[in-house]
Amino acid sequence: MTVTLADVEDAAVRLDGVAHRTPVITARSLDAAAGATVFCKAENLQRAGAFKFRGAYNAIAQLHADERDRGIVTFSSGNHAQAVALAGRLLGVSATIFMPDDAPRIKRQATEAYGATVVPFDRYRDDRAALAAAFVTERGATLIPPFDDPRIIAGQGTAALELFADVDDLDVLVVPIGGGGLISGCATVAAARRPAVRVVGAEPAVRGLAARSLRERRRVEGPVPRTVADGLQTTALGEHTFAIIAETVDAVAQVSEEAMVAAMRLLFERAKVVVEPSGACALAAVLDGRIDVAGKRVGVVLSGGNVDANRFAALMTGSETTEGQ
Amino acid sequence: MTVTLADVEDAAVRLDGVAHRTPVITARSLDAAAGATVFCKAENLQRAGAFKFRGAYNAIAQLHADERDRGIVTFSSGNHAQAVALAGRLLGVSATIFMPDDAPRIKRQATEAYGATVVPFDRYRDDRAALAAAFVTERGATLIPPFDDPRIIAGQGTAALELFADVDDLDVLVVPIGGGGLISGCATVAAARRPAVRVVGAEPAVRGLAARSLRERRRVEGPVPRTVADGLQTTALGEHTFAIIAETVDAVAQVSEEAMVAAMRLLFERAKVVVEPSGACALAAVLDGRIDVAGKRVGVVLSGGNVDANRFAALMTGSETTEGQ
Numbered sequence: 001m002t003v004t005l006a007d008v009e010d011a012a013v014r015l016d017g018v019a020h021r022t023p024v025i026t027a028r029s030l031d032a033a034a035g036a037t038v039f040c041k042a043e044n045l046q047r048a049g050a051f052k053f054r055g056a057y058n059a060i061a062q063l064h065a066d067e068r069d070r071g072i073v074t075f076s077s078g079n080h081a082q083a084v085a086l087a088g089r090l091l092g093v094s095a096t097i098f099m100p101d102d103a104p105r106i107k108r109q110a111t112e113a114y115g116a117t118v119v120p121f122d123r124y125r126d127d128r129a130a131l132a133a134a135f136v137t138e139r140g141a142t143l144i145p146p147f148d149d150p151r152i153i154a155g156q157g158t159a160a161l162e163l164f165a166d167v168d169d170l171d172v173l174v175v176p177i178g179g180g181g182l183i184s185g186c187a188t189v190a191a192a193r194r195p196a197v198r199v200v201g202a203e204p205a206v207r208g209l210a211a212r213s214l215r216e217r218r219r220v221e222g223p224v225p226r227t228v229a230d231g232l233q234t235t236a237l238g239e240h241t242f243a244i245i246a247e248t249v250d251a252v253a254q255v256s257e258e259a260m261v262a263a264m265r266l267l268f269e270r271a272k273v274v275v276e277p278s279g280a281c282a283l284a285a286v287l288d289g290r291i292d293v294a295g296k297r298v299g300v301v302l303s304g305g306n307v308d309a310n311r312f313a314a315l316m317t318g319s320e321t322t323e324g325q
Numbered sequence: 326m327t328v329t330l331a332d333v334e335d336a337a338v339r340l341d342g343v344a345h346r347t348p349v350i351t352a353r354s355l356d357a358a359a360g361a362t363v364f365c366k367a368e369n370l371q372r373a374g375a376f377k378f379r380g381a382y383n384a385i386a387q388l389h390a391d392e393r394d395r396g397i398v399t400f401s402s403g404n405h406a407q408a409v410a411l412a413g414r415l416l417g418v419s420a421t422i423f424m425p426d427d428a429p430r431i432k433r434q435a436t437e438a439y440g441a442t443v444v445p446f447d448r449y450r451d452d453r454a455a456l457a458a459a460f461v462t463e464r465g466a467t468l469i470p471p472f473d474d475p476r477i478i479a480g481q482g483t484a485a486l487e488l489f490a491d492v493d494d495l496d497v498l499v500v501p502i503g504g505g506g507l508i509s510g511c512a513t514v515a516a517a518r519r520p521a522v523r524v525v526g527a528e529p530a531v532r533g534l535a536a537r538s539l540r541e542r543r544r545v546e547g548p549v550p551r552t553v554a555d556g557l558q559t560t561a562l563g564e565h566t567f568a569i570i571a572e573t574v575d576a577v578a579q580v581s582e583e584a585m586v587a588a589m590r591l592l593f594e595r596a597k598v599v600v601e602p603s604g605a606c607a608l609a610a611v612l613d614g615r616i617d618v619a620g621k622r623v624g625v626v627l628s629g630g631n632v633d634a635n636r637f638a639a640l641m642t643g644s645e646t647t648e649g650q
Contacts, residue, residue: 023348029438044597106594265634269431272369272630274597305597309590313638 002150002240005192008157008185011058015158018090019054022046022159024166025302029270034286036293039170040267041163044275044305048110050231051159051182051303052083052146058155059144060087068093070140075128077103078231079304080146085116096141098131104230106308147181148238157185163299164189170197171296174282176303177201177210177252178232180241186301187248197299198250202285204229205254213237214245214252228257228315231278231304253285260284261315267302268312276307277315327475327565330517333482333510336383340483343415344379347371347484349491350627354595359611361618364495365592366488369600369630373435375556376484376507376628377408377471383480384469385412393418395465400453402428403556404629405471410441421466423456429555431633472506473563482510488624489514495522496621499607501628502526502535502577503557505566511626512573522624523575527610529554530579538562539570539577553582553640556603556629578615585609586640592627593637601632602640 025040043051060072068091074084075098088095095116099108100123112118121131136143145152159182160173173190175183180201187199203210207225213236221236237245260277263284267273275283282300285291291298307315314320350365368376385397393416399409400423413420420441424433425448437443446456461468470477484507485498498515500508505526512524528535532550538561546561562570585602588609592598600608607625610616616623632640639645 049597268599268634268637272374272599274593274599309593309637309641312593312634313641316634316638317642 003153003157003185003188003244005189007150007154008161008189011054011154012158012161014058014061015054015155018057019158020046021162024163025271025273027271030266033266034293034298036286036295037297038286039163039167039297039299040283041159041299041301042273043159044273044279044302048079048082048086048114049304049306050079050083050279051156051301052079053086054158055152055155055181056080056083056144057087057090059149059151060084060091060093062151063093063142067142070142071096072144073098073132073135073141074144074146075099075132076146078107079306081111081116082107082114082306084144085111085114089115096135098128104308104311107306110306147179147234148240150240152181153185153188153240153244155185156182157189159301160186160189164193167297167299169297170194170299172198172200172291172293173299174200174202174253174285174291175301176232176278176281177203178278179234180210180237180245182301182303183249184241184244188244191248199248200285200291201245201249201252202255202282203252204232204260204281205256207232208254210237210245211252211254213242214249217246228320229260229278229281231276232281253290255281255284255290256288259288263287264312265316274305274307274312275302276304279304328478328482328510328513328569330514332475332479333486333514336379336479337483337486339383339386340379340480343382344483345371346487349488350596350598352596355591358591359618359623361611361620362622363608363611364488364492364622364624365608366484366624366626367598368484369598369604369627373404373407373411373439374629374631375404375408375604376481376626377404378411379483380477380480380506380510381405381408381469382412382415384474384476385409385416385418387476388418388467392467395467396421397469398423398457398460398466399469399471400424400457401471403432404631406436406441407432407439407631409469410436410439414440421460423453429633429636432631435631472504473565475565477506478510478513478565478569480510481507482514484626485511485514489518492622492624494622495519495624497523497525497616497618498624499525499527499578499610499616500626501557501603501606502528503603504559505535505562505570507626507628508574509566509569513569516573524573525610525616526570526574526577527580527607528577529557529585529606530581532557533579535562535570536577536579538567539574542571553645554585554603554606556601557606578610580606580609580615581613584613588612589637590641599630599632599637600627601629604629
């Protein structure tokens, strides 16, 4: 394995006092709806609004002085962009983010507010990987990838380290899967510390490629999926993440678009917290009966909360649907 | 005074292990928007979704055995109804709630889910006080009033007791005013424990009667105000609450409808928490420059979070306005 429990523990030391130790949210109404005892790891309350800060900071903190001087670069329309921008600022490293020019307002504003340079590109015309590669060549900057990197994976695993420290005797751990950075970090911790815990991924059913990859034992690639879960639109697992997932993840639940919106609503109305669609994916899998959890103790990662109020409104009233994207 | 610090401390003992000790939320983006250091007491995360549980439980816990046997009754379309229902269930006291038949879905459902009997009435045709009085006479039930009662006021004051324990050196404390139960409990604590803290109320400007009452040194009555803040539509301060407020509250800020909606949006997008319009009133006063807070340490009570997702959507998109009510 390219990532070990010791790597995650080292990441936890780097993140101590820098990342939030996010709370575990419980609510009787969630338990009643799930028919289980549900423990939500609230990464929507993490710095920059998502678990992504853990991995980005862990990676950037390990750069050498000369690498830091030359700056960092990434491409992302979403939570990874904000995470890299904030971690860069905290570590005094100048960050450049290639971001599609139709990225959500809240995400672009937050990225700029953290002091990063945002370079817009045309999602349909430009090749973002080529743009970033050219920047790396020209400036000597270091690319901070969104998920397929052992330092990123180890950082994300610290969320599970905290959850296991706070909650005893979990039977199941459910984690959203996009590129697989979060679940491979969390499953690494589970395999080492709590091997009896069943680790289940959750992905939009309209994507389905993590489940297929697990079934076919190979990295399946697909088109950009049409899902409300803008954080889970990755077109394939990574090489590192796939290798870890194939060893440590038991199953990947398929989640409907409606179930994600319903889980966002339940968290809003009953727990009074905001999650974005991808952040609700794991809870949606549990509430919609996609995983056998009856009577069990279930950990669920709420992976992010970056949704602006107008988009939330559109999702609640049905005026944004997958078809409309 | 009808309520002393000792009464609030006794209430805290009754509530220990029953009410949530709610967190104090801070966010750099709130501080930047306020030009101050803001500490939000998150009563939106209280049991039943609002501070009201503190007072209701404190009052019902003090009933004698024979009073408990005959049950409790109240009238409320809102958070007090849910609070009485939940406190009644926890204390084994049967609760009857007279509720207008156009009350928000989320509030009626929650009240029934706590096991109370909801009796609908017509807000325009029926006299709710007469309905409740008849019930008291017929059944021997005890009326649990929403704010004008020393046991209720003492219970609400425990929110300030916790905030002062958690945050040192506050300069200002800002609290929403409807009937005045919350602010009179909190101001009682401030006067006894932190006399240097300036206590400021916040009410919808379209109501304005708490400010007028303070200025004219008498209980001013008004019509039901047309405000989005459904928790602050009371038509007058109470007798007990007015007496305390006149002694202990320094000013009452006037808050626009737009400022409350903007504060809800900011909390949603930046702090990832849900507050209802009245719950955002105190923060809105601070953010909209209605109170001199520059460079100060400001406590703000977020009094409740009971807003359903569809109504939130309507508020964010401007399709619910005060005129539309």
